[in-house]
Amino acid sequence: MGGNGGLSIGAALERRGHNNFDLIRLFAALMVLWSHDYLILGTGDRLAPMLLDYDTGGGFGVTLFFVISGFLVTRSAARRDSWAYLRARALRLLPALAVVVLASVLLLGPLATTLPLDAYFSAPATWAYLGNILLPGGPVFVLPGVFGGAAVNGSLWTLPLEVGFYLLLVPLKVLGGLARGLILAVLAAFALAFAVAAGWGGLGWGAPGPVVWSGLCAYPVLRYGLAFFSGAALWAWRDRVPLSGPLALVGLLALWGAAGSAAAPVAYALCLPYLVIYAALAHPPRFDLTGRIGDLSYGTYLLAFPIQQSLIHAIGPEAITPMILHLTVTPLALAGAALLWRRVERPCLARKDRRPVPPAVAA
Template sequence: MNAFPFGNRMISDQLIRAENRPSGFDYLRLFLSIGVLLTHSIDICYGWHASLVIWLWRGPLHPMFYFIVPSFFALSGFLVAGSLERNTIPAFLTLRFIRIFPALCVEVLISALFLGTLLTSLSLRDYFSHPEFWRYLGNIVGWVHFDLPGVFENRSPPNRVNGSLWTVPFELDCYIAIAALGIAGLAKRPILFTSAAIVAMLALSAKGAFTSFFILGGNHPGGVLILSFLFGAAIYLVRKTLPFSLPLFVLSFTLSLVFFYFAATFYLATPFVAYSTAYIGLLNPRRMLLVRGADYSYGIYLYGYPFQQAAFQLLPGGTFWLLNIVYAVLSSGAAAYLSWTFVEKRVLERRAAALLRVAKSMEWLRLFFTACANALGRGIR
């Protein structure tokens, strides 16, 4: 008889079996990024107030669509927790920076300098001098603006270039939150870390039950994303005591859909989203060429929305959601390949040098503050 009701194999056992590189996470990232394109294609082609879009976000299948972005965050939390465990806080933040910033910077510049200049109805002089153009560049540092002047101006909403960027500030919040928890020592206390996430979930759920805190109509509350991230990290931290179990996955996935069905229980879905995501990611099917040594999901996510908008405006059949998503998968997939090959991969190849510089800088700071403290001590005496 099993010591655990859901089996004896732990998540840590499954990680060891996959040599800490399970392919399920690679496939899941691609699946989720294409799922984002699917939801955006319907919004872009028919507008927020169309009956199909209302059905998508409020009909009987809406929990499936609400699952997608929190699952992305839970996946990130699980993988990032391993990085936090292996590295110092400065090294951890450096690794997050070089993974996120370069590709985001290039995408924002391409949208503003290439796509915008080709499609704007304004003169180039008016375009480059317009405040919206300069605000759009703020996306590079997480100051999110979706619009460029004169671009897609007949769409609803007008001038919307990249709606996918709405998640960027929450992703930054996640890294800040987990770094703060790491500084507080909670990353080395898995039970305490998980308890803190549960308390935050219950507090936000209580608040949501008595206020109109939840946002419906296609957007997740930011707290749902952050909690999904934290529970993903928590599952990694308790991996030695948490079963890797198909029945537990089925139960978690079912509960996540049930809780996403009702606005008042959104936050309660987050630990179950995280477990469902971790279970799928820990599966280890044979890698196809598409996921062998590369991660195209980030590029697909970044480039999908602007390319879908362009396909709607420029390409035959681009106003039909199914063709729109085909165009988006092909174009953003090509952009993701170029982004990975010439930007992301090349930056990641230099991460060892970046970490060495950070370590040296932290040592200099330590010596500087030690010298200041010693000087201050002598002054007091």
């Protein structure tokens, strides 16, 4: 883990070349996919021991997503006016989500439901599922008669949370221009609230606390808010924080040493965000991953869960194992994500910085 010539995070971000953000996000999406293979089949998550039991595979993947999102989305908010920023965020999330939700209701549902089609299409729950497109609405997971009442797409729960953090950046920009001190104060508030809620209040996944946002309870909001604003703080302080191999090594050693101890949550919260940004910027690839294969992370995240449930429904849970799901769902999700990227995401993202042409100019 070598040095980087005294570069700061900001200098590394702006230098010519590529970075590993898309690759890390794709890895995060695959971690969520593989973790869900165990979760859906009711077996223990075998990825957690590989992570020194700091997190489940899915929780780790989601944390990576939020750290990177906090870093890059804060940059987007700072460089655009508020309306352009919100438009860019909407074009990033909504078109692909709309395609997946519509396909779930109009294609997957009719094929998998045990109800007569007229009963399926007349059920209020069928059309309530379409509300998943309207972020930040509370997610709906079930379609009538589909998968025995199990979730059609359990991954959707994080999207309203993501949107909530996007929206929170707007008043922060209005109030303080996303200044370093303001972002650090918000991060400190999330850290303190999470420490109090988890340490003294006993909140966790088994007792997530009251609903605070779009059907989401306090524990995941605080947990992933801490990750998001850790990424945001690293962007805000990018010119002051070095991109240092020795510092990253210290972070890895701290995680190793704190594993299984009372200090583990603190080490995880402090060290992982820096390690994520270091991995993204320290040794960029010599080729443009997105230019060659596309950014498949979001599509993989959206598509994996319905594909998993469909295979289990078709084959039967007694005849399938997590390894079979790994080997079948991964290429199917990646292929679907590539199609979604080329046909939906990339064309929509190409419009995010375009401004409407005045009628007189167009004429």
